[in-house]
Amino acid sequence: MRFALAALLSHWRRKPLQLLTLVMGIALATALWSGVQAINAEARASYTRAASVLEQGALQQVVSKGGGGISIDTYGKLRRAGWNLSPVIEGTVRFGASWIKLVGIDPTTMPREGQVASITDGSDISSFFSAPGQLVVSAATARKLRNATDMRLKISENVPDDAAFVDISVADRLLDARGKINRLVVASEQRPGLDPIDQVAPETMLRENTDKPDVARLTDSFHLNLTAFGFLSFVVGLFIVYSATGLTFEQRRGTFRTLRSLGISLPALTTMLVVELAAFSLFSGIIGVILGYFIASALMPGVATTLKGLYGANVPGSLSIRPEWWVSGLAIALGGTAISSVRSLWRVWSLPILAAAQPRAWQRASAKTLAYQATAGGGLLLLSAVLAVTGSGIVIGFGVLGALLLGCALLLPGLLAISLASAERVSRTALTQWFWADTRLQLPGLSLALMALLLALSANIGVGTMVSSFRLTFLGWLDQRLAAELYVTAKDEDQATRLREWLPQHSTAVLPIWSVEGDVFGDQLQIFGVADDPTYRDHWPLIVADDNAWDEVASGKGALINEQMWRRGTAKPGQTIAMPGGWDATVVGIYSDYGNPKGQVIVGIDALVAHYPDVSKLRYGIRVPPESAPTLRQQLVSEFGLPETAIIDQISLKQQSRAVFEQTFAVTGALNVLTLAVAGFAMFSSLLTLSGIRLPQLAPVWAMGIRRRNLALYEVARTLALWLATFIAAIPVGLGLAWVLLAIVNVEAFGWRLPMTVFPLDWLWLGAVALVAAILSILVPVRRLATINPADLLRIFANER
Amino acid sequence: MTLSMTAVRKSYTTAEGVIEILNGIDLDVGASESVALTGESGSGKSTLLHLAGGLDHADGGSVIMQGQDLAKFGERERADYRRTQVGLVFQQFNLIPSLNVAANISFHAKLAGRYDAAWELDLTERLGLAPYLSRFPEQLSGGQQQRVAIARTLAARPPLILADEPTGNLDEATGDAVLELMLSLAKNAGSALLLVTHSMRLAHRLDRKVILRGGRIVE
Structure with missing residues (x-):
């Protein structure tokens, strides 16, 4: 048997280029596929890690039905009813040039599953509470915040970058939340026989913990997109393997016939070939996984920037080596080689012993x-057309793509x-x-x-x-x-009030950029308010609009929704939307909102302030003649002490x-x-x-x-x-x-x-x-x-x- | 004289050293003359054919075809020579697999600029190939393929036909018939014929026979 195997393998000594082709084919297919999978796995692990730490993702949460936050009274009511809950106040705040997601928690009531490892014992907690406050952050965030705050910094390995845990009272002060709690974390162990939460506090609702964090669901399509292209490269790589194995098997027909006539059984011959292919695919798979690591490492910073820019998801720009990645990479190499060589192996299996030795x-x-x-190609094109007309959903979308591409390739x-x-x-x-x-x-x-x-x-x-x-x-x-020439963000509400008084005398128009988050049609989405200003009528393109859409919006009766809500069938023109806080608005237009994965609603600024008086009023767009923008910028810096990063020009x-x-x-x-x-x-x-x-x-x-x-x-x-x-x-x-x-x-x-x-x-x-x-x-x-x-x-x- | 070879020598370098294949060959072939080249395996018959056909270079001596010395030819002239002066028939047929029988037969004649539809039609009928004109080489038997290879060479009507065991794949009766036809058609076309064969019986049917041994003509 050993000699037979040696005879089979001697082929590669004479055909080193063929061996190189086979190895390269498997390695390239494995590299591109496993590289993309590594990127996806790293990002998903990062979402889960962030969700479990920042959002206590493993636990149920109580949130406000109206989207305006939970009052201290409601929290007290639930506690008195016997519910074991912990309040969280969160939001984004600027320290120097850095925007940090602040999560204010109460470590004394926070369930064990939601605790940050660094603030669990007595001394940690006392340090966490003491003035002027302590920020628990990652090492990278600590480097950014040094000299940007007078609060103490404590480094914790499991806090994601650009986020910080802080005492809830400090968060309340920094975020100017005025006691409004964003959510209540529900401990997994509760006393039996408690009244249901929606009976005790009807203004709230229980949000179930899900397997996937929000950001993971949002980014699903992005990762599917990557997977689709990784798969395309994988298929192209397998073409090389298929043709290389086909050729080497054809060229060894004579050897196969000779070995069989010398008494090597068909199962033994097939086993030797399978062993040979498995050895090559494992060897090539190792090369492929290493190549895949370099490809993924090269692409990862770009992916991290994309995820941050598009979805606000924080993903490290570097890649960690995971054992499961090696295993899946090698499995892909073996699986891909098996798929590509099954036809050739079947030919050997069905080869008559007296078959011609000359390669066909x-x-x-x-x-x-x-x-x-x-015919198969035509069938796939037909399938693609049928799916395009009758199907829906992103998986069907990629099905249409796959059938179209493969169909055309087969027809070629x-x-x-x-x-x-x-x-x-x-x-x-x-x-x-x-x-x-x-x-x-x-x-x-x-x-x-x-x-x-x-x-x-x-x-x-x-x-x-x-x-x-x-x-x-x-x-x-x-x-x-x-359209605005300058965009400015105030440090706090006091500064914002002063800006609102000062800006009208120094500009042609001041456009507030104020928003709240609330529950509309079961989704948490942003509700923006717009001023009744010609800027919007002249510059905001509406895809579908009533004749007097902007008037309706200004009057507070009408609302604009973004294209995403409309395309997904969440709402349509003429429909009445039940807004959080118990008021209604009618959809009077649709606007494009590229780059935003979520739904969004725009109402008149007066209606927004009337229904959500606590809305943060920090951001403004300012219209001035373009040549006056640099001067105004300097004035804002000198008058208000605003840092350069708080003012951005168009x-x-x-x-x-x-x-x-x-x-x-x-x-x-x-x-x-x-x-x-x-x-x-x-x-x-x-x-x-x-x-x-x-x-x-x-x-x-x-x-x-x-x-x-x-x-x-x-x-x-x-x-x-x-x-x-x-x-x-x-x-x-x-x-x-x-x-x-x-x-x-x-x-x-x-x-x-x-x-x-x-x-x-x-x-x-x-x-x-x-x-x-x-x-x-x-x-x-x-x-x-x-x-x-x-x-x-x-x-x-x-x-x- | 159509072909004149004088003191031609050829050797090959192998792993075992230099092997002398032809060692001073003198051979003349006249117009319309048919010459049989016989000898044992390895005596240099095919090498002599390759030198006469301009496929290979002699190490020494001269190969003169219609007054032109092949040794003075560059690759372009050798290609022109093979296209216009020589027709080759190989034992392994060497048909063009992508072309059908009709296109294979007319291929060389068209390259040489001597395509004659009437002559080709006559050839295909006399060689019994008319029913197979639209078939491809892989759809023919060995004998049929050999007849196509012969037809291809005769269709081009070259001054010199070089045939290497052209009937080696045919049974005796078919081989005899094909050879007879080849001789007659070559005579009709005015072509000289240098034919390699192992068979003395076939060799006797040609105008002259030459025996090669140890790289020399012994008879």
């Missing part, structure tokens, strides 16, 4: 195979075969006829690489079109929406928004480039493999008087023709993909729909990049052909061959 033309696909493949070889046969028919000379016919002969060997190229190119075109369409709409929207705000936007798609862009690189490698390995079995096809043409150099040029032209055909095919597929992303996936994932704009210049750029990849992929095989020793060609004609 590699992966020769008959017209029948192409027809089956095209058949369409190319038809095109090449047509070109052959209209050829005038013997050489051009041979050129097209020979190209068709290469199609089966190249079809997997071409399918991979189609997937990568169409993904690039599709995602590129989506991002560019989004960029165009988003920038136009930003220009309209960020240009800087737009720059920040643009930076967040670009970062949001940087990761998918990087994955796109990696997928294209993998597809390029697939093309290279296929061409290299084919070049080894091309000699018998080319030698007769050389013998009849065509020079090696010309044969090499024909090989280049052949590759470029196939590349061009695939690129042309990728354009409609990519546009279809962009349409699905814009019209289905984005609407489901983010709640907004954008007009699709095409950017042909981008395609040309992509085409040029892909052309360079195609030329690089053909370089080695062509050079080998152009300089081949005639003796090698002569061997083709030798009788003893």
